[in-house]
């Protein structure tokens with residue numbers, strides 16, 4: 001099925017979505033679910049090989065995808081990402097600021113390089129994404145910004161103090177932005193996953209912190225698909241409905 005008219009199976013037909021952090025895990029799954037729902041997707045990350053693979057997979061499934069190499073901490077690259085997406089696919093309707101890193105880190109071990117990196121990617125990556133799409137969305141009087149927060153944006157987790165702080169930042173920015181955007185017809189959603197089976201743990205250098213605090217092996221955690229499906233649901237609501245935040249947890253591990 002194709003064409004620009006939304007149908008029950010493809011409610012996002014005719015829409016353009018940009019997904020950062022699409023080379024892996026949650027972002028990859030969000031891109032697939034948005035494509036399955038009919039959106040044309042522009043996928044971004046630093047790892048071009050993985051983006052190429054995902055583009056092929058989407059196209060094999062009759063979807064439309066373009067990819068752009070982008071470090072979300074570099075403002076100019078994020079601006080270029082949106083320019084590229086609009087030139088190749090059309091005006092951006094849905095911006096998913098998903099790229100992020102998480103490193104277990106005990107504050108007492110003072111791993112300040114890890115803290116800086118976490119703040120740069122998780123905070124600046126999101127403000128760069130918002131800044132790049134918002135002028136166009138305001139001009140068109142429509143759009144949906146989806147920020148991948150975390151359950152750590154609602155509660156500080158030991159061993160993840162700085163990470164939790166970055167996700168509180170995402171929540172605070174999103175909440176204020178949502179109010180400012182009402183007059184422009186733009187929706188803002190925070191997705192708040194609990195533990196999801198991805199590569200996110202692979203960047204931790206403070207193994208003492210991970211050993212002490214990571215409990216993700218204690219129960220059946222979420223699959224990236226569980227989050228991709230939720231994002232497709234959130235952005236497929238009727239125009240007057242806004243899902244402002246969505247907390248998605250493993251059944252056995254509520255906060």
Ligand SMILES: NC(=O)C1=CN([C@@H]2O[C@H](COP(=O)(O)OP(=O)(O)OC[C@H]3O[C@@H](n4cnc5c(N)ncnc54)[C@H](OP(=O)(O)O)[C@@H]3O)[C@@H](O)[C@H]2O)C=CC1
Pocket residue numbers: 020021022023024025026027044045046047048070071072073098099100101102121148149150151192193194195196197198199200201
């Ligand atoms: N896994 C989990 O349990 C949870 C994860 N989250 C959040 O979900 C999001 C995705 O994480 P997840 O899929 O788990 O982790 P992954 O490590 O699997 O994916 C992270 C993605 O972010 C991208 N990325 C990292 N740094 C940069 C950068 N500087 N510029 C551009 N892209 C970057 C990576 O791409 P590349 O390296 O190619 O640039 C990759 O595509 C994050 O925001 C994370 O905080 C929230 C709650 C739970």
Ligand SMILES: CC(=O)[C@H](N)C(=O)O
Pocket residue numbers: 102149150151152157160193194195196200
């Ligand atoms: C606090 C957490 O570990 C959460 N699963 C996340 O990765 O954001």
